[in-house]
Amino acid sequence: MKGTVGQLGEFGLIREMTSRLTATEAVRLGPGDDAAVVAAPDGRVVATTDVLIEGRHFRRDWSTAYDVGRKAAAQNLADVAAMGAVPTVLLLGLVVPADLPAAWACELMDGLRDECQVAGAAVAGGDVVRGDTITVAVTALGDLRDRAPVTRAGARPGDVVAVTGWLGWSAAGHAVLSRGFRSPRAFVEAHRRPEPPYHAGPAAADLGATSMIDVSDGLVADLGHVAAASGVRIDLHSADIDVPSQMTEIGQAVGVDPLQWVLTGGEDHAIVATFPADTKLPARWRVIGHVHAAAAGQVTVDGAPWDKAGGWDHFGDQ
């Protein structure tokens, strides 16, 4: 694939991009018409949208187009999973400069497609327009398969707080990259391409999760949303929160308490949920805290407020 998106033109680019796609049974009508038609057997559809901007949410010198596509898909698919739903499709709204290599847009599409496949979903449509800044607006849809959606508002005093997936890996990778290093590779990879545990969302719903959220802004920040919506306090037990030894080494190297990455690092899209205390949780869930009635709306760590730098603020000066 040679040339820029300006040379290829709107329709040429769209043709190239859609030629990369594979469909699933849920895609009743794919790209190329006024709208897509997607199966919604439950009779309800879960829908979420997120916007990524170059220079703010990704950098072309740190991440390939393919990785940006994986990441953009992952964060939306994780939002669907965190409702207890199974992702079905993505729609892509893409802004591209005229001088962008067309290959970049096509590799972005490859990344979106492959991350969709991990989650059992497919890209069903989109829009491409020209603009100065690469902007990737992704909408994900999902099907609840007769489950009640698991919101942020259902945590109850006495519940346990449990998490599955990765915590702090993307933040540690970001710290490595921002200091000009390219390794340890596992953390850099985690920053470029998160691996949300999609299956865990619907599974948690089936296990009776009372509230659920995916960790996109940081564990403390996102549990803060649950605490506020549920009218409870969530207390985390630092002794139960695993800090990998390699992350500790990176922390020592760059002078950062690695627990801060685990507690406040976003973008790994772990799934955290509350469950009744007697729930038998599968091995991949770790109980990391409890839900309390007093001091509602707060998140504490070992009973005290966590006062270090908070979660990712998309309006902050990162």
Next chain:
Amino acid sequence: MKGTVGQLGEFGLIREMTSRLTATEAVRLGPGDDAAVVAAPDGRVVATTDVLIEGRHFRRDWSTAYDVGRKAAAQNLADVAAMGAVPTVLLLGLVVPADLPAAWACELMDGLRDECQVAGAAVAGGDVVRGDTITVAVTALGDLRDRAPVTRAGARPGDVVAVTGWLGWSAAGHAVLSRGFRSPRAFVEAHRRPEPPYHAGPAAADLGATSMIDVSDGLVADLGHVAAASGVRIDLHSADIDVPSQMTEIGQAVGVDPLQWVLTGGEDHAIVATFPADTKLPARWRVIGHVHAAAAGQVTVDGAPWDKAGGWDHFGDQ
């Protein structure tokens, strides 16, 4: 509402924006969680997304935030209607500069909300991020209510081509504005705020439409998509295409053949469809052409190619 979006911060701005919204029965779970939950009683959902960028698709000195919201909603809701579906919800992905007045974002939301109400839909969720260029990415969902979707691919030789809604009004208004005038008001208003005939989409499906599209890029360009997808030629009869006398006057004033606005002007979101020749069409549909087998993929006017400037190319230098 005072201050900039930077002063209000991400969560403050989202709170202000969502406080403007009204819900419908279709919104089972609105903004504030990982994802919205939307009724999809048909068991399928129609989904489409479009991106608008400041300076390219709208100008703040020509259109208010409210009008941009109406227009962004309209073009997506029209895409849903043109499949034969009833719009249910919108999701908004919004990029805003930190120095943008927060009131602008809130008035945009008012416009999205009010245009949704016209179509029986509601805003169900979204994402707001900071960036240099105002970018409005809208996704619309809709319900087919047991209808088969009406695609671009079903036009058959012998069908009539019929249109309902406005043609060329937005383009005439654009011509007026780009020459520094603010009147005639009706055309300027049409450019700022299209009025798609949403109800006509599902109605056309019920009348047996064989293909359908909304006119977003221009009548000839959009019928070109139908001709290509259906493998037919579409011939328009210029004598049956109404050019309002006021549009003729504007054309004389600015030196443009007004038929060009009618044939190639986009963004009014009229709905054009093909029907079996014996279909009894309601009064608001005008038959403007016929479908032929020979010279498939072409659109002709009175039997000859329409060789003047084509439809709106989003990658062109407009």
